[in-house]
Amino acid sequence: MSNIDRSRRNFLKTGGALALGSTLPIGLVELAFAEPAQNFSFAYISDAHIQHIKGNRFVRNWDMGLKRAVAEVNLLTPKPDFVMFGGDLAQLGSKPELDHGAEMLSALQLPVKYVMGEHDYYLDLGAYWEQLFGPQYYSFEHKGVHFIVLNSIRTYDDWTYHRWPSAEQRMLEMASLDNPNGSPFMVGDEQRVWLKADLAKVDKTTPIVVFSHSPLQKIYKGWNFWTEDAEQIQALLKPFKKVSVIYGHVHQIQYNQIGNISFNSVMATAWPWPYPASYAQAEQYLPKLTVPMNRADPFFERDATGWQFINVGSGNVDLNFTLYDNRDRVVRFDTLKKQPQDRDYQAESARIDPQRHY
Amino acid sequence: MHKLSPLPIVVAAAIGACSQTPQSVTTRAPAAKAVTAAAGSGNPLLGLPHVPIPADNPQTPAKIALGDKLFHDKRFSIDGTVACSNCHDDGKAFTDNLPVSVGHHGLTGTRNAPTVINAAFYQSQFWDGREPNLESQSKQPFVNPVEGGLPNHETILHIVRNDPDYRTAFNAVFQVAGDNLNMEHVAKAIASFERSIVAGDSPFDLYYFKGERTALTESQQRGFNVFLSEGRCVSCHLIEQDQALFTDSRFHNIGVGINAVQQDVPRLASAFLAAKAQGGDVDQMVLTDKKSSELGRFAVTDHISEIGAFKTPTLRNIALTAPYMHDGSLKTLKEVVMHYNNGGVTPAGAIPNAHLSGGIRPLNLSDAQIDDLVAFLESLTSAQYAKLEPATVQPGDNHE
Numbered sequence: 001m002s003n004i005d006r007s008r009r010n011f012l013k014t015g016g017a018l019a020l021g022s023t024l025p026i027g028l029v030e031l032a033f034a035e036p037a038q039n040f041s042f043a044y045i046s047d048a049h050i051q052h053i054k055g056n057r058f059v060r061n062w063d064m065g066l067k068r069a070v071a072e073v074n075l076l077t078p079k080p081d082f083v084m085f086g087g088d089l090a091q092l093g094s095k096p097e098l099d100h101g102a103e104m105l106s107a108l109q110l111p112v113k114y115v116m117g118e119h120d121y122y123l124d125l126g127a128y129w130e131q132l133f134g135p136q137y138y139s140f141e142h143k144g145v146h147f148i149v150l151n152s153i154r155t156y157d158d159w160t161y162h163r164w165p166s167a168e169q170r171m172l173e174m175a176s177l178d179n180p181n182g183s184p185f186m187v188g189d190e191q192r193v194w195l196k197a198d199l200a201k202v203d204k205t206t207p208i209v210v211f212s213h214s215p216l217q218k219i220y221k222g223w224n225f226w227t228e229d230a231e232q233i234q235a236l237l238k239p240f241k242k243v244s245v246i247y248g249h250v251h252q253i254q255y256n257q258i259g260n261i262s263f264n265s266v267m268a269t270a271w272p273w274p275y276p277a278s279y280a281q282a283e284q285y286l287p288k289l290t291v292p293m294n295r296a297d298p299f300f301e302r303d304a305t306g307w308q309f310i311n312v313g314s315g316n317v318d319l320n321f322t323l324y325d326n327r328d329r330v331v332r333f334d335t336l337k338k339q340p341q342d343r344d345y346q347a348e349s350a351r352i353d354p355q356r357h358y
Numbered sequence: 359m360h361k362l363s364p365l366p367i368v369v370a371a372a373i374g375a376c377s378q379t380p381q382s383v384t385t386r387a388p389a390a391k392a393v394t395a396a397a398g399s400g401n402p403l404l405g406l407p408h409v410p411i412p413a414d415n416p417q418t419p420a421k422i423a424l425g426d427k428l429f430h431d432k433r434f435s436i437d438g439t440v441a442c443s444n445c446h447d448d449g450k451a452f453t454d455n456l457p458v459s460v461g462h463h464g465l466t467g468t469r470n471a472p473t474v475i476n477a478a479f480y481q482s483q484f485w486d487g488r489e490p491n492l493e494s495q496s497k498q499p500f501v502n503p504v505e506g507g508l509p510n511h512e513t514i515l516h517i518v519r520n521d522p523d524y525r526t527a528f529n530a531v532f533q534v535a536g537d538n539l540n541m542e543h544v545a546k547a548i549a550s551f552e553r554s555i556v557a558g559d560s561p562f563d564l565y566y567f568k569g570e571r572t573a574l575t576e577s578q579q580r581g582f583n584v585f586l587s588e589g590r591c592v593s594c595h596l597i598e599q600d601q602a603l604f605t606d607s608r609f610h611n612i613g614v615g616i617n618a619v620q621q622d623v624p625r626l627a628s629a630f631l632a633a634k635a636q637g638g639d640v641d642q643m644v645l646t647d648k649k650s651s652e653l654g655r656f657a658v659t660d661h662i663s664e665i666g667a668f669k670t671p672t673l674r675n676i677a678l679t680a681p682y683m684h685d686g687s688l689k690t691l692k693e694v695v696m697h698y699n700n701g702g703v704t705p706a707g708a709i710p711n712a713h714l715s716g717g718i719r720p721l722n723l724s725d726a727q728i729d730d731l732v733a734f735l736e737s738l739t740s741a742q743y744a745k746l747e748p749a750t751v752q753p754g755d756n757h758e
Contacts, residue, residue: 060701060720061716061719064710064712064714064716065716067712068712068714070712071623071712071713072662072663072713074624075623075624075627075628075662075665076662077631299590299593300593300715300716300717301716301719302715302716302717303716305716322662322663324663324715324716325715325716325717
């Protein structure tokens with residue numbers, strides 16, 4: 001039995017928050033808080049892409065992925081403090097899709113917070129989503145951590161407001177990959193002004209966790225694994241001691257460290273994507289720490305999808321990925337190297353065949 | 359840990375290999391039953407890999423004969439009525455054809471007796487894989503409260519240490535006697551016997567591995583193509599280029615058993631973990647509590663992604679081993695195929711459980727395809743068991 005399994009079992013059996021024998025080796029956890037009881041975890045579900053077909057029909061596979069994640073989060077012991085949903089609840093942003101997704105998420109027996117994804121946004125620019133889930137960007141405090149949620153998938157006004165004959169057309173253009181008619185994502189002036197003001201109130205030693213849908217770094221432009229004003233956001237976050245950015249959108253495991261900022265992606269419940277390393281014709285800056293996702297088995301629809309339990313007890317982010325039909329993965333902040341590290345696959349020699357060719 | 363399943367190229371090659379055949383068959387294929395009853399190639403291992411034999415338990419004829427005797431000894435139970443062979447009956451393809459097995463004093467458990475035939479090839483034993491091999495598996499049923507019912511193994515050791523025949527046999531096979539004769543020796547002998555019960559050489563094997571193109575009926579050949587393609591069967595019931603075990607040795611939630619308790623899963627899962635943390639025995643808990651039994655592989659690994667998952671059984675000799683699934687809830691092969699065709703629910707239209715494995719989805723097979731697929735499954739009966747009648751299900755005492 002692997003260490004992962006053993007740690008998970010301990011985790012499931014542990015009654016208290018970060019008691020000895022909890023999911024993470026205590027030696028790697030640099031406690032940020034005076035009271036260990038202040039430690040907490042949250043679960044993260046992302047990229048469900050609920051897709052309405054017609055009548056009362058939705059894509060079964062995507063439905064099953066979200067239902068399964070919800071059912072499993074409800075089984076976690078000890079319970080996470082809250083659940084983040086990382087964006088792209090819908091596929092084409094329609095009311096039936098958002099309603100259906102919201103209904104499935106309503107089965108969660110925990111508080112849920114939401115991030116806006118481009119598939120939720122570009123039909124009505126987030127109007128119905130706001131009715132269901134609240135503002136598109138906001139911040140909140142939880143047990144000594146300052147959390148910030150950004151809508152990072154906006155783009156130029158000209159593209160958004162003036163280019164398309166219909167809202168449906170706009171949605172379809174932004175939902176396509178490798179689409180020359182698309183436009184890069186950005187947080188934009190308005191939110192950056194808000195972010196600057198929000199951060200001004202926060203002590204520089206307070207751990208900061210930013211949730212966004214796109215990466216807040218520039219990885220691969222052709223698929224919008226990219227945020228155009230990433231450098232400006234990173235500059236605003238630079239004065240803080242511990243900063244983590246957690247993002248969805250990429251449907252694979254990515255992690256990176258830029259200066260003081262750790263970047264971690266979360267998995268999708270809908271479908272996996274391979275890492276687009278072969279698309280060299282487009283501008284790309286692949287994070288050198290990234291290890292490609294395990295190859296997906298096309299039969300097992302949940303393969304290379306999943307959700308993750310996240311511990312920020314150290315003020316840094318440690319992720320335990322639950323991957324169906326696949327080995328679980330652990331990406332943990334290495335306090336010596338001061339960067340996130342895949343526990344099993346950081347070394348080339350430790351990689352398995354499917355990670356070499358996919 | 360999981361093994362990756364063979365890549366699709368294996369399946370593609372398999373389809374390629376047999377796709378030439380239907381056109382070349384000019385003679386009219388005989389009826390399925392006649393084919394099934396036909397003699398095999400004379401090689402009972404046709405279509406199987408080498409039998410894995412553990413280094414510390416080599417096969418010998420004397421050991422196998424000793425295991426055979428132990429396997430059939432009813433004294434190894436609390437009321438002297440239950441031997442291994444009660445539930446794994448030689449005359450019933452080493453099953454009992456009951457939904458769930460009957461133990462001492464008529465008590466029933468929660469799970470369907472799997473056949474011993476080809477159990478030697480499994481990478482883990484029991485429906486939830488809680489034991490790694492036949493040696494460790496064979497010790498459990500004697501002391502299970504609803505099977506053999508013994509409080510411990512002392513009864514068995516007393517018999518094998520004192521019964522003259524056993525004394526002679528154990529001395530010859532293991533060179534042990536008295537207190538040196540322990541349960542490991544008993545288990546090794548039983549495992550050796552079980553490991554000798556292997557059978558390939560079915561009409562399918564003649565057709566696929568020996569190239570006898572008339573070994574399968576036209577319906578069975580069509581069913582084989584459904585098995586490889588739209589039926590999605592081969593993804594878990596593996597066929598490889600040079601042998602076929604019809605299992606991936608993995609665990610899947612296919613929507614059997616768990617569907618009936620899905621509202622109760624959070625309570626059951628936490629109660630099970632709590633009981634296990636306090637020293638509860640998985641073997642007893644899953645066989646004495648119907649609802650906990652449905653947690654499947656989760657009960658062994660505590661892994662929430664394995665709730666309701668059970669081991670993929672081999673399909674060899676499947677026509678002889680009704681009823682089907684870990685709980686014996688499906689009576690016929692047609693019901694099994696229909697269950698998959700419905701996307702992991704019985705009856706059709708029921709709501710799939712939230713933990714259903716990816717890959718289980720509605721198949722939209724036609725009635726003809728379903729019949730062909732069942733016909734193909736009937737071609738997996740080994741020549742040496744072909745004389746046995748296809749199983750008819752007897753009612754179980756507390757079957758739901």
